[in-house]
Amino acid sequence: MARVVVDVMLKPEILDPQGQAVQRALPRLGFDGISDVRQGKRFELEVEGPVDEAALARIHELAESFLANTVIEDFSVRVDNNEAHAAGAAK
Amino acid sequence: MARVVVDVMLKPEILDPQGQAVQRALPRLGFDGISDVRQGKRFELEVEGPVDEAALARIHELAESFLANTVIEDFSVRVDNNEAHAAGAAK
Numbered sequence: 001m002a003r004v005v006v007d008v009m010l011k012p013e014i015l016d017p018q019g020q021a022v023q024r025a026l027p028r029l030g031f032d033g034i035s036d037v038r039q040g041k042r043f044e045l046e047v048e049g050p051v052d053e054a055a056l057a058r059i060h061e062l063a064e065s066f067l068a069n070t071v072i073e074d075f076s077v078r079v080d081n082n083e084a085h086a087a088g089a090a091k
Numbered sequence: 092m093a094r095v096v097v098d099v100m101l102k103p104e105i106l107d108p109q110g111q112a113v114q115r116a117l118p119r120l121g122f123d124g125i126s127d128v129r130q131g132k133r134f135e136l137e138v139e140g141p142v143d144e145a146a147l148a149r150i151h152e153l154a155e156s157f158l159a160n161t162v163i164e165d166f167s168v169r170v171d172n173n174e175a176h177a178a179g180a181a182k
Binding site for chain 2: 009025031037039041045
């Protein structure tokens with residue numbers, strides 16, 4: 001079972017009020033040096049069978065059609081090999 | 092200016108109704124072979140200055156305190172070197 005990650009972020013030219021709210025709150029909370037924050041969505045898809053070119057193409061189509069609103073959002077599709085999330089969580 | 096990405100996902104044992112809704116909709120929309128979907132948040136932080144161990148430790152603390160609810164969510168912090176997101180969006 002392979003995991004494919006789809007990241008969906010607002011396009012750079014689109015205002016991101018959620019991210020701005022986080023960014024403005026940080027100095028008040030004692031964290032300086034963060035000049036910008038953007039907030040988006042992360043989807044983790046568990047794919048049955050091999051994740052080959054064809055499977056990735058289908059997931060790309062799926063992400064474009066249903067997970068992202070491509071008028072205002074960019075997305076990226078990648079295979080999660082390194083289990084970075086699990087490793088980070090274990091810290 | 093370096094970009095640090097914080098991914099926040101619900102812990103595996105926590106029910107994810109958003110992800111389930113997506114997963115259930117996929118076969119209806121013509122996409123089979125996805126056995127599970129989890130939906131989480133992705134934060135992109137633009138950091139001023141060098142992203143060294145100290146800076147990453149501060150961002151880890153920030154993520155733990157404010158970006159994630161660690162009772163129900165796991166998070167990971169990583170430096171975004173490869174600009175994977177931009178590359179994917181350009182496809």
